[in-house]
Amino acid sequence: MKLLLGLFCLLVGSYAQAQMFNRTPTPNDTLQSTKVLDNGDVQFQIYAPEAEKVTLGGDIVPWGTKLKSEKAANGVWTIVVPNVKAGIYRYNFMVDGVKVYDPKAPDAYKTSALVDILPAGEQEFFAVRKEVPHGAVSAIQYYSETTGTMRNMQVWTPPGYNAKNNKLPVFYLIHGGGDSEMAWPGVGRAGIIMDNLLAEGKCREMVVVMPDGGMDVNLFVKDFVNDIIPYIESNYKVYTNAGNRALAGLSMGGLEVLESFMAHPDLFAYINVMSSGWFTNNKEMYETGDKRLAEIAPTLAKTVKLLKFTQGGPEDIAYANGKEMLKVFDKNGIDYEFSEMPGGHSWQVWRNDLKNFAPVLFK
Known part of the structure; x- marks a missing residue:
């Protein structure tokens, strides 16, 4: 039974x-x-x-x-x-x-209480503003052929999306380990940040997809490429070429970003790895990564318009991992940008990463 x-x-x-x-x-x-x-x-x-x-x-x-x-x-x-x-x-x-x-x-960690701590009268970039038109954040269920189960993701669409017929680029945004697809639209304030940026004319209209990355990294990559991307491109008015796809993720999600674009170097034009990197004590990661980067360097040079690595300063628990990994990217002649800010391994840093990354997409 x-x-x-x-x-x-x-x-x-x-x-x-x-x-x-x-x-x-x-x-x-x-x-x-x-x-x-x-x-x-x-x-x-x-x-x-x-x-x-x-x-x-x-x-x-x-x-x-x-x-x-x-x-x-x-x-x-x-x-x-x-x-x-x-x-x-x-x-x-x-x-x-x-x-x-x-x-x-499975769902317990998706229901954390949130409290907004904002200085009186200050219009933070992640604060809800009544004068700003707001997009919609939709809870989506899709069947994953990869896992044989129903899985979840959150999708932000800009204000007026349903009334328009024009296609938009797509930005895939992944949370970190221990979180869910609810993290970026919740504590990450992704939808509100996008609302504000768009209202200020600082970014293009786009669809932002926030999948559930809480699984084995390699399995996620298969689900992402074989199930999530096809679902979005079949059910939303979006472009389907690399130049109109962006990818970012934090911490464990950053590892999923790394594995995704290294396995499929021709799929994304804009990439941001946030607070992440190969583990410094994992020799296999470095040997495999070095070999793969050598193989895909020509493809990345043609396809990727921006590869960015961001950290929360030396106090970020992934700082050493990320800095050491970038030596391998340097060795293989991979062009990238690097930036850091104080804040450590925290949403304070990652919300700023999103605020800074979204405006440079799809230019």
């Missing part, structure tokens, strides 16, 4: 993130929070090493049933619900009396 919980573990590049942050891995990195056992029971787990009491709530728990909760030495709590019938259920953990939604559930 197939149990349709709709609750699955999302392993979002835990190895890559651990490498990038140079931190000690924890059991939470590979924890599968929900698992259907062979006997029909359902096992729930949460990593809470400092907690004294963890229980389970929601309609997955039979009324009046007290479930056993056990804490392992590694800080993982386990609760088993017996004999669960097929269906879709809601659940939550209670950690020392506080209601906690499963941080490992």
